[in-house]
Amino acid sequence: MSTEQVSRRNFLRMTSVAGTALCLGFYFPSSAEEAEIINAGIADGIKDFEMNAWIHINVDGKVTIFNHRAEMGQGSYQSVPQIIAEELEVNMKDIDIRFAQGDRKKYGNQVTGGSSTIRTSYKNLLKLSATAREMLILAAANKWGVTAQECFAEAGHVIHKPSGKKFHYGELVVDASKLTAPANIVLKERSAYKLIGKPLKRQDTPMKTDGSAIFGLDKKLPGMKYAAVERSPRLHGKIVSYDATAALKVPGVQKVFKVRMGVFTIFREGVVVVANSTWAALQGKKLLKVTWDDSGFEHISSPVIFERQQQALQKEEGLFLKKQGDPDAAVAAGKKTLDLVYQTPYQSHSAMEPLNCVAHYQGDKVEIWGPIQAPEWVQDYISAQLQLPLEKVIINMTFLGGGFGRKAFMDYPHEAALISKEIGAPVQVVWTREDDATQGPYRPGISYRCQASVEEGEIKALKFRMAGQNNDQWRSGKKLTTANRSTSEGFLAPYYKSIPNISFAEVQFETPIPTMWWRSVYASTNGFAYESFLDEVAHAAAQDPMDLRRKYLQDERSQKLIDKIEEVSGWKKRNKNEGYGVAITECFASTVAQVVKVSKDNNGKVKIDQVWAVMDCGWYVNPDIIKAQVEGSIVMALGAATIHEITFKDGMVEQRNFYNYKMPRITDIPPIEVFVMDNTENAGGVGEPGLPAFAPALTNAIFDLTGKRIRKLPFDMASV
The missing domain is CATH 3.30.365.10 (Aldehyde oxidase/xanthine dehydrogenase, molybdopterin binding domain)
Known part of the structure; x- marks a missing residue:
């Protein structure tokens, strides 16, 4: 009924x-x-x-x-x-x-x-x-x-x-x-x-x-086989031929065949090695000889990507997401204007638990076990691809060893289901770290053009444009006619009430590279551009960066947040030879203010002395969990800002594992203090909002200490 x-x-x-x-x-x-x-x-x-x-x-x-x-x-x-x-x-x-x-x-x-x-x-x-x-x-x-x-x-x-x-x-x-x-x-x-x-x-x-x-790798079924897959090094590559002679000689290897897993609206090809253990499958995979057809699509490289983005930002106004007042006229007529470009790189999710999935296809149904963030999306996709009723696609979630958005994707469960169907038995498919690093999808690399008009210490207009791959377009496979809905993500709503002329626009940009969500999604990149730019606007207006934010964030919650971050960081008591930077960002209905303090060590190198973070997430459950999530977000942001990035050469990823996509080590982590605001407002998010404010707070602090502006990430702390 x-x-x-x-x-x-x-x-x-x-x-x-x-x-x-x-x-x-x-x-x-x-x-x-x-x-x-x-x-x-x-x-x-x-x-x-x-x-x-x-x-x-x-x-x-x-x-x-x-x-x-x-x-x-x-x-x-x-x-x-x-x-x-x-x-x-x-x-x-x-x-x-x-x-x-x-x-x-x-x-x-x-x-x-x-x-x-x-x-x-x-x-x-x-x-x-x-x-x-x-x-x-x-x-x-x-x-x-x-x-x-x-x-x-x-x-x-x-x-x-x-x-x-x-x-x-x-x-x-x-x-x-x-x-x-x-x-x-x-x-x-x-x-x-x-x-x-x-x-x-x-x-x-x-x-x-x-x-x-029980994590995904811990799941075992009676009669279960193990599989590893050699996938196309370029997303759109096709298999011309493969030689499995050497692979089939590895003890335990039982079968080798082709597979086509779905990556949104296209398919990635690979060669599967099935064995009686993960070790045997991986050894067999190494011995495969595969010839790929990589014709028919551009083999793009990182310098070309960012050069095209910057050219597009200079030539195109883009599709407007939001526009109030007349920022174009205000910037054009402004006596003091800023026109700056910021750049953030592609990033891998690199969760500590590698991708894995167990699938058991049984003719009229398929059952999945694994680290899965989005069970109904997987259910929908496999149902359509295998032509099974939705209720016949059974999804069982295990613990996840990190996800950050990557495990809310359908490719690895779909691939496992296809392999199980082919061999007529349950199978566990394990991705190596190299598989994960080189296959994507990635956080998109984005360039931003930020313009402002400042008169007599007042912000008259802000104009923001972004050029980068749109995750929604990758998902749909269709050219979009509206701006990226996340173009303004990270920018605080109270600014709209106090600044008369503001616009956000997307300059559409495409490459063959697969992209998707990454922790805090677009706020992770928008936050760097917008909060770095506001710092530069504050200096152009001859105002203290914290005071400028206080002036234009006039709502009570923002004022209390600023009071708290000033208090805990000692902002008004900072010394002459110390650099202090502030950033305030919004993400998933929570606002986070961060202050980073830097100084120079005995060798004249810049070092991070302290990070203070204040989160206003409204109604909350467990303060220790909040503090742990903010600390983890700051560590992840530190890596993305100063240590690692994904780069492309001739259409292929250059980073393969943690030896050249390095993670922050414990010796890299500065002292971090996290404070949680108490109020009875509706609950906001916790797991992601702590990330976006760190990078701009850090680069703003470096400017405060050295006078050097950093507008491109990542940068090397040792060379500042």
Whole structure:
């Protein structure tokens, strides 16, 4: 039956699962921001609905949470149950967490990206948990023949205040499941929280320490084979021929054949080596002799890419995303103007866990296990490519050893499914570090042209244009007629109220290189250009860079954020021989201010002395997780700003592994202090917003110390 045929009363009725448990979930009506609560029994009969995380309480009192999102280090495995335990009034140790299978109809949006898990779910999770608690209280009150007001919940029990009698939740679930949910649930005030807002230790840490956590590489199936793939060194290359004679002589190698995996709207060809172990498959792969046809597309190189981008920025106005006032006229008529270009490089995701996937094709269905950020996208893609019904593509998520957007892609599960289909057995496909580095997709390299008009210390106009590959165009395979929707990402909304003339535009740019999301997406590159430029505007206006931001960010939250970053960094007390740089960026509904302090060592080289970061993410769950995510983001930003980049020569990637795509080492990391703003605003993201502000804060600090402007990343700290 359709959702329209199901009454609200039925949706709110709670029933048991075979009379043994209370099982609650969410129903999302179309265009609804908040969910209605639904029970498992009714849910089974509904065909067109979206549900999110479930709470399941059995007769033993054990609470099971079906986590609909991936855990790739960002902390959702801890934060989701921490929210539920608060309103449900249970101990964290009594909660069992399981990864939900990919199922859009049952769990709604399961894509782990955009720092969205908490910010899009927390209100519904609070409501669901509080509803379950109130139903258990009412069930207990009915058993005792007292009013619910005489009872309260604590530590998985309902207690009768006057008598001290109590039931544990397991004794109440059958009765509770027969009740109608209360219409108006009152949630706790933040001041009453016992768990939320507290730095509780993560529940996945012990598992990841003792090895019991199951990552993709840990998954094993009976009769499973192992595969490695030699793929085209250029995305569009085709196989002319291959010689597998030497590969088939490797002990354990069993079969060699061709495969074509989907990369968005095109296909990448490769030669598969199937063996009885990963080692044998990799050794066989090394001995393959493949002849490629690389004709029919441009073999582009990095210098050409960025030269074309800069030429395009000088010649074209581009497609406007946003435009207020008349920035063109204001810049043209300005007495003091700036016209500067900034450049950010291509970057690899380089998650510490290499790409891998287990697939088992069984004729009428295929089942997938692995580190997957976007189960429903994989389900959609494989369903279409293998012509299987959606429900016959079963996606099982494991822990992810980092993702940063790369594991929200469909290519590696699709390839594993095709290989399993060919060999008629379950298979685990493992990518080497070289595979990952040379195949992409990558964060796009982007050039920015930034213009401004400044008069008598006032910003009259800001004009921004970007030229770089559009991830949406790569996904669709079609030329877009509208500007990149992320052109202004990272730029704070309050500026629009205080600066009369502003525009953002995209100058469209294409190459054969595959690109996609990277941690903090376009804010990671936009932030460098826009916040570096604002620093240059501040100096042109003869203003302190922090004061300029305070002047134009006039809303209360921004003012408090600036107060805090000034206070913790000692901005107003900085010494003459020290360089201080500031940047403030927005990303996924959170704002982060960072100050970087630099000085010169005994050899006259610039060194980073300290980083201060203040995050305003509104309502939050666990401050320790926030601090860890901001610290990790800063380390990743440091690498992208000063150490590594992906470059191309003759259409191929020049970096192959960590020997020439180097990671920051512990000796490179400066002291980092992270502070979290306290307020009751809606929750913002946490996993990504800490990254964009670092690079401009660093380069602004270097200018403050040395007078040298850095407008191109990456740069070598030793040569500043």
